[in-house]
Amino acid sequence: MNVAATRLFKSPVLLASLLTLSLATGCHKKQGPDPNSIGPVTAPSAPAPTASITADPLSIDLGQSVVLNWRSQNANVVTIDGIGQVNVNGTQTVSPSNSTNFHLTAKGDGGTVEANVRVTVNVPVAPTPPPADASNSGGDLGSDSAFHQNVPDVFFDYDSFELRPDATTAASQAAAYLTAHPAIRVIIDGYCDNRGSAEYNLALGENRANSAKSALVSAGIAASRIRVVSFGKEKQFCSDETESCWQQNRRAQFSIDR
């Protein structure tokens, strides 16, 4: 995985709305005198910088690479988020692991200009289903992997539905991510290991999922954004008779409720 790309998707991916501007940004910028430069203080002569960035191809499968190509004029410092400072004109090959907005900032004496290009990465193992209903389609749900990285599963002790200390910490991290992505609704699945009885384990799984829900609600996430489903000992993650397998099954699992 490309390290730069990893850092990129950690930063909030809120620039999707700028996507349509990506290639046209330079064209829409005024080529004449910058209104800001008309003021009495700054040097009137410095021309405004221009910048554009393209990616070829715009859509790749996971593991393939894409060539970024950027051009700027009248700029002194050009940075691309996640890559860092780069030459004012240049190309670079990247392999993002997720669909990524490459955000270029060009600073010059005449001001600052931005340009974007979005590279779509098709992840074959976990294709993202289309939004199930219209109410979700307007918001930014982020990516599944970003979600799972920030909202990890929480695991429980044997026959217990109390959150462990590590799970409490994870819950506050999860709450921060969910606060930053208000469009995400969460489904929490409660699971148990395969020992004991099916009916009791379903109730226990419900208690586990509700414990995780309570932690998120106490951290400020609206209860209406969270749905809870207990699977008990149905649909086991693994079926070995070992403590490590049992532990993996004793969990509350978070996913995006689409």
Place this chain on the structure above:
Amino acid sequence: MQSATRKLFLFLLTLLSTTALATAQDNVFTGTNTGADRIRIAVSDFKPGAGDTTLKPIFDATLYSDLANAGIFDIVSKSLIPQTTPGTPAEMAIAQWSAAPASAAMVAFGNISVQGGKLITNGFLFDANNAQYPQVLAKQYSDNADENAARQTAHKFADEIIFRLGGGVAGIAETKIFYIHAAGGQKEVWQMDYDGANQHAVTHLGAISLSPRISPDNTRVAFSSLGRDGFQIRMYSLLLNRMVNFSAAGGTNLSPAWSPDGRSIAYSSSRSGDPEIWISDTNGAIARRITSFKGPDVSPVFNPKTGAQIAWISGRTGLPQLYIMDTDGSGVQRMTDGGYATSPSWSPNGQFVAFAWNRKYGPGAPGGQDIYVMEVASKRWIQLTHDGGRCDFPSWSPDGRHIAYANTADGRDEHMKIWTMLADGTQKHALSSTGGDMPNWSWK
């Protein structure tokens, strides 16, 4: 405390056996050995009449199996009975049957034939010790000439004999067992005859369904099924052969139980955020909550004798334990003193609760999950299964003499089979192949 009680039982048991009592009694009296010694009964193969004779072996085997499994007879081995096959009372030489080696007290015999596309069966029961007026029972049956009808006719005749000789308790040979059949990642509600014959699907939902419970009048099956919003109580009508309404509620809803009057359903619902026992009508309406402790509360079952009490499983103190309360939520009593107890089933006479119990449950602890029967009034218990792998979901037969349960010899859920045994733990045998789970015996 419990182990001390158990030692006392063992002592009493030793005392009973050493005093050579005529009847060997259970230390918890389950009624299996009610009254005198088991009646020694001989079952003659029925005499074939006209027509198709392929149904006769099915009838003979079913009748023999019904009487052998009834739990009240000492059945004469077929190798000891006379070699004649009497088909009518006139052909019956009762002295041959009462003499050694058969030494039968009762003899069942008759004839079977196919006439005009109908299976005609004449069955008789003779008292071998009453040479002058030996006839106890004479029945004639007419049914379709097919295998299922041959089995059902045998069940009816067996139930007549069991009713006459078993202290007036109706036999169970015509009852059904509802259960979960797991295959291909799906779990559907299935049904079979009490002896494992005639296994077939009831629901075709393509989902994971659990905990089937047949209504007291045999018209509906309540169960819980996994949908988008988790497990919900569902209802299937055996009269309409389709799903009927049971209103969905929030949270996980599971383990329904019918009240004996058929008007209420108790089940576990977490609509309040915590799994509690609720009671509603049979459409899911007028629901009221009757438990209020944090922690899992599941698997309620009504006292079928009174309808006034509920036994259920609660994890309010940690590991799941067996509890009993009144149906208004008062009078809560904890019944088990430790371990991991699940899946109660209340006996039809109200005296006992059968349940699955792992008394040493815990990570790395030895011991297994076995079927136990507890006498409600005294909290004394006996263990019915031993060292046979994990057992769960006991369900009483309506005559209180049998318990069906699920067992997996190697502990793996996918190898679960349905078994049956007498309520004293004897005569265990499997009813289903692997993939059978959660048996529920019909009320009649």
